[in-house]
Amino acid sequence: MGACCCGDDTTNQIDAGMRERQQKEDQIKKILLLGSGASGKSTLFKQVKAINPPEETEKAQAEIEGAKEEAKNVIRMNLIAEMATLIARAVTYHHEETQLLNQMTDEQKENYQFRFMAPSYPEAFEVPDADAPNGKYIVNIKEAAETVVNLSKDAFSDVSAVNPNEAIGSMEESEEYWIVLGVYIHALWQQDWIQSIFSQRKGLFSLSDNIDFFLNKARLCMSPNYKVTDEDYLKVRVRTTGVILHQFPYTGKDMPANSSHKQFTITIIDVGGQRNERKKWIHSFDTIAALLFVTALNHYCEVLFEEETKNAMWESLDLFSNILDGKWFLRTPVMIFLNKEDLFKECVFAGHKLCDCFDANPDRHPNAQWGDGDFAYSEEAKYTDIEWDNNAIFESVDGKSPEQVAELYFDDVVQTQLAFITEIFFTCAEQKNKARNQSAYCHVTTATDKDNIKKVFDVVIHNAVMNQLMIAGVI
Numbered sequence: 001m002g003a004c005c006c007g008d009d010t011t012n013q014i015d016a017g018m019r020e021r022q023q024k025e026d027q028i029k030k031i032l033l034l035g036s037g038a039s040g041k042s043t044l045f046k047q048v049k050a051i052n053p054p055e056e057t058e059k060a061q062a063e064i065e066g067a068k069e070e071a072k073n074v075i076r077m078n079l080i081a082e083m084a085t086l087i088a089r090a091v092t093y094h095h096e097e098t099q100l101l102n103q104m105t106d107e108q109k110e111n112y113q114f115r116f117m118a119p120s121y122p123e124a125f126e127v128p129d130a131d132a133p134n135g136k137y138i139v140n141i142k143e144a145a146e147t148v149v150n151l152s153k154d155a156f157s158d159v160s161a162v163n164p165n166e167a168i169g170s171m172e173e174s175e176e177y178w179i180v181l182g183v184y185i186h187a188l189w190q191q192d193w194i195q196s197i198f199s200q201r202k203g204l205f206s207l208s209d210n211i212d213f214f215l216n217k218a219r220l221c222m223s224p225n226y227k228v229t230d231e232d233y234l235k236v237r238v239r240t241t242g243v244i245l246h247q248f249p250y251t252g253k254d255m256p257a258n259s260s261h262k263q264f265t266i267t268i269i270d271v272g273g274q275r276n277e278r279k280k281w282i283h284s285f286d287t288i289a290a291l292l293f294v295t296a297l298n299h300y301c302e303v304l305f306e307e308e309t310k311n312a313m314w315e316s317l318d319l320f321s322n323i324l325d326g327k328w329f330l331r332t333p334v335m336i337f338l339n340k341e342d343l344f345k346e347c348v349f350a351g352h353k354l355c356d357c358f359d360a361n362p363d364r365h366p367n368a369q370w371g372d373g374d375f376a377y378s379e380e381a382k383y384t385d386i387e388w389d390n391n392a393i394f395e396s397v398d399g400k401s402p403e404q405v406a407e408l409y410f411d412d413v414v415q416t417q418l419a420f421i422t423e424i425f426f427t428c429a430e431q432k433n434k435a436r437n438q439s440a441y442c443h444v445t446t447a448t449d450k451d452n453i454k455k456v457f458d459v460v461i462h463n464a465v466m467n468q469l470m471i472a473g474v475i
């Protein structure tokens with residue numbers, strides 16, 4: 001039973017305690033990463049963690065080493081699952097095309113050119129290897145394909161639901177087994193029909209970005225003494241579930257003379273981005289100093305993992321629009337990260353057109369919640385869609401070699417395209433800004449490039465801190 005009686009001293013102590021706690025809370029600045037799946041949130045999170053380690057560096061290093069060891073299983077699982085996807089899609093699309101052909105007249109058949117190559121299964125495909133008997137492995141491609149497909153079906157039929165460390169880590173197979181699996185995946189990756197379906201995947205189905213990087217070294221990744229490198233760790237696709245935090249100290253730079261605050265703790269928050277993860281976000285929406293909305297630029301020519309009839313950039317714009325519609329971020333600065341610039345350039349170079357994403361047919365995006373209603377973007381997209389013909393013959397101009405001229409021309413194309421996409425996000429933010437009193441900023445990033453992210457984050461953290469101090473009336 002407690003009657004409460006507080007003397008002046010006790011009250012002062014409580015007040016002082018509360019003030020101290022409040023001050024500590026004021027010093028913590030939260031930066032929240034949001035965006036659709038595979039936009040690059042976790043890669044940015046990893047980079048920020050590596051650039052700004054927590055105070056206990058040894059513990060942090062041990063954590064990273066542990067994460068890399070786990071990433072090995074994810075890399076292996078992705079290699080098996082995504083090779084199985086390539087095989088299955090190649091077979092299905094070729095089969096569907098053959099059925100269409102069967103319905104054609106003889107004349108139509110004669111003029112018909114297959115889009116999807118017929119899968120072929122050489123019985124003795126050679127993979128040179130100094131350690132193998134006779135200096136090479138002889139692979140039966142049918143057996144290789146069946147092994148990979150069956151393994152993928154048995155071990156992780158639903159890749160998004162499975163824990164790679166349990167699925168792969170619990171496979172008690174011999175070292176030899178993994179070596180042969182590596183040779184199988186490597187041999188399949190060399191097949192023309194696999195390369196053909198891989199190069200035509202955009203607009204049809206989604207694979208992890210950078211999977212070609214890992215397929216190119218599949219044998220190394222499967223070998224018993226494989227160590228995950230820093231680059232591998234940044235490039236592997238690990239689906240995030242739940243909400244993950246990282247805290248680090250930050251000393252304010254260029255703080256106004258009247259500010260007594262210089263030391264802060266930054267908390268960066270990463271969340272799962274796929275649709276089934278988004279209901280967990282709301283718990284992280286409290287007192288955010290900056291919202292980083294991450295979008296993948298190359299998604300303009302990709303389909304959404306969760307819904308293959310939807311363009312992945314529309315999903316991102318819908319999500320951006322929904323987030324700004326909510327009441328949570330009315331006083332929060334929004335920084336848009338147009339990420340994966342490197343992959344975006346590859347897409348533009350390969351000839352994927354922006355107007356295919358922002359076309360004039362509203363049936364293709366019936367529920368779009370961004371844009372101006374009549375999709376006038378399509379005309380603009382065509383205008384900015386300067387034809388990038390990588391077969392174009394460039395000539396020397398002003399002492400520049402044809403290659404240098406081509407490079408400059410390509411840079412111009414990319415800049416125009418980037419300006420166009422930026423404009424769409426800004427227009428969306430501006431429309432929502434009628435209710436908000438914060439404007440949006442935009443950064444073009446490549447999350448796998450440490451120097452790029454370090455520069456951008458210096459600005460982001462500084463702006464977030466200053467903004468919060470201003471809102472709190474401290475400066």
Ligand SMILES: Nc1nc2c(ncn2[C@@H]2O[C@H](COP(=O)(O)OP(=O)(O)O)[C@@H](O)[C@H]2O)c(=O)[nH]1
Nearest residue numbers: 038039040041042043234235236237340446447
């Ligand atoms: N090449 C390249 N890959 C990136 C970039 N950003 C992210 N990725 C890759 O894209 C995949 C998905 O990234 P992730 O950070 O997991 O996306 P999240 O779902 O938003 O957390 C991973 O394989 C990353 O390595 C980038 O700027 N360039």
Ligand SMILES: [Mg+2]
Nearest residue numbers: 041042239240
């Ligand atoms: Mg993630």
